[in-house]
Amino acid sequence: MSNFFRSNGFKRFIILVGIAIALYLMRSMINLILLTFIITYLMNQLATKTTAGVRKYVPMNEKAVTVTLYLLLVAGIVAVIYKYLPVVTQQITQLFDLISSFNLDPDDNEIARYLAPTFEKIELGKYLEQGVDITLKNITNIGKIILHIFISLILSLFILLEKKRITEFTAKFKESKIGPLYDELKYFSRIFIRSFGKVIEAQFIIAAVNCVLSVIALSIMGFPHLIALGIMLFILGLVPVAGVIISLIPLSIIAYSIGGLMYIVYILVIVMVLHAIEAYFLNPKLMSAKTDLPIFYTFIVILFSEHFLGVWGLIIGIPLFMFLLDILGVTSSEDELQKATTVHENKQIE
Incomplete structure (x- = not known):
């Protein structure tokens, strides 16, 4: 003990x-x-x-x-x-x-x-x-x-x-009486920036790209109120997975109002294409270091984070979960494969 x-x-x-x-x-x-x-x-x-x-x-x-x-x-x-x-x-x-x-x-x-x-x-x-x-x-x-x-x-x-001066001043705490606490806080800060920050950055970029592409597609289809729709799509785009599903409801209603059931089919095709771009191009480029979450885990995290953190939970719930996974040392299969390959190559060199 x-x-x-x-x-x-x-x-x-x-x-x-x-x-x-x-x-x-x-x-x-x-x-x-x-x-x-x-x-x-x-x-x-x-x-x-x-x-x-x-x-x-x-x-x-x-x-x-x-x-x-x-x-x-x-x-x-x-x-x-x-x-x-x-x-x-x-x-x-x-x-x-x-x-x-x-x-x-x-x-x-x-x-x-x-x-x-x-x-x-x-x-x-x-x-x-x-x-x-x-x-x-x-x-x-x-x-x-x-x-x-x-x-x-x-x-x-x-x-x-003043980030250089802030870094130099903060480093002085390492030699102070709270040096051990400083080391641990530095450890958490480094992981937090690497996991939480990267995921937040990726969410904003993905939401912006999806918003621009969606607005272009909706303008071609003749949708009204594109500025309001663009803001809605960007905000919902910050919510992983669930945001896309939620956005389908108003988009489908407007699509039916202006073009009938065929326009709903068009909306579904557009969403599928955008999801494919996000899954096969944006995510690998922007979030290659993250652990790929199953959709079940994504929804569970969003539900709990929204309950405890409110609207902020929808946006930062997944990044916070990634931060906890990083602390616990939970890695994706790609990370494990890369580590195993590195170890194997080092052994060969030795």
Whole structure:
């Protein structure tokens, strides 16, 4: 028992529990913490890659590139709020009206004749009205959300501009009286950035690519309210697997309203093509180091994370689970095969 309590595994478990308790006590600031981390990580990746690309042609300081990217980001946010927020609000309202007024005409075909009574029992309009009420209540906090975003932007900018000094100052704790704690926190931070950060980055890129391709396909099909649909698809795209299934419901309703059952078939084909692009191209490129989760595990993680973390759980549930798997040393078969191959090659060299 004495060896167990002195083991590194037990110490790391206690520290991990302590971190979880600290985050729970700071739960009122969790939006600011998560936004700051996500923005800092994504902007750091973007600034690093942009600087590397620019330096091929012009010598450029990374701090100058970082400040430029932040200025462009802030200008874009302000322009969207000033110019497109009224348009987006109007389109979202019209989109809700279009979906709530949806009804199947039994005279269209045999399938509609059987489905019409079911949709009448569901009372879709009633549920959408409840959804609109909830959305309107959340809109009252729009000022607080915008404030959190701008505070996160400022904090992340300072972190990136002084990341070298921050790293050097933080390293001084290694020789202090809390040196052992510093080593463990550094260990967790390295794994957290490698697993959680990578998965979050991949989710944002995949959601953006799927959103752009979907909007292009929907515009060709003549769908209305493309800006509102694009925002909806991007947000749902951040939710692995479940987001695609959820997005099928409003897309299918709009497709039937403007083109009948044939348009629903088109939507299903588009979703299948996008899913194939994500599964066979984007995921291997962006998330090659992750453990491939079965769909069952994905849904279980999303359900539990949404229950305990709310809306944030839908987005960060899978990255958090990947972080825990990384700590536990759970690897995919590809990782194990690669390790085995490396060991075999080393033995041959010896």
